Amino acid sequence: MDKKSQFIEVVKKNEGLIFKVVMLYTNSLQDREDLYQEIVFQLWKSFDSFAEKSKLSTWMYRVAMNTAIYSLKSSKRKVDTVPINLETTRFAEVLARPEEDRLKLLYEHIQRLNLLEKGIILLFLEGKSHKEIAEIIGITTSNVGTKISRIKDKLKSDITKK
Secondary structure, eight states: OOHHHHHHHHHHHTHHHHHHHHHHHOOSHHHHHHHHHHHHHHHHHHGGGOOSSSOHHHHHHHHHHHHHHHHHHHHTOOOOOOOOOHHHHTOTTTOOHHHHHHHHHHHHHHTTSOHHHHHHHHHHHTTOOHHHHHHHHTSOHHHHHHHHHHHHHHHHHHHHHO
16 A cells, blocks of 8 residues: 555544544634644654554644644634534433533533643543653653643532532
């Protein structure tokens, strides 16, 4: 299989990963399309450099999140994100009403986190290990644990205030 076909297959298999990052860091359809395109471009540019020292999804998350954060910083735009709705997370059809309400509330509060915190909690909710999160974000494994603990405390505190 040639490089182009292999790349297209990898992107199709991991499209949800890219979509989650795009939804987390944008608020308009145009911004989503632009960021999605930029992430795919950056993945293509660095596809040859994937050394298989980590999982492909770990590498893709790192590229996607770095691209999203860099795009936001370089454009010097204010981050106006839209709460992630249940259609986006594809849970709506399986959740009971009380669980759905709690999930909506959680994502509402996640939207209020800073860029790094959003990325860390997204990866944590995806079930990534502390080691994988550390590789993606570029911090130590112990720092990941500390940050996750602080983010959880922050979310609990914010949610209980309501």
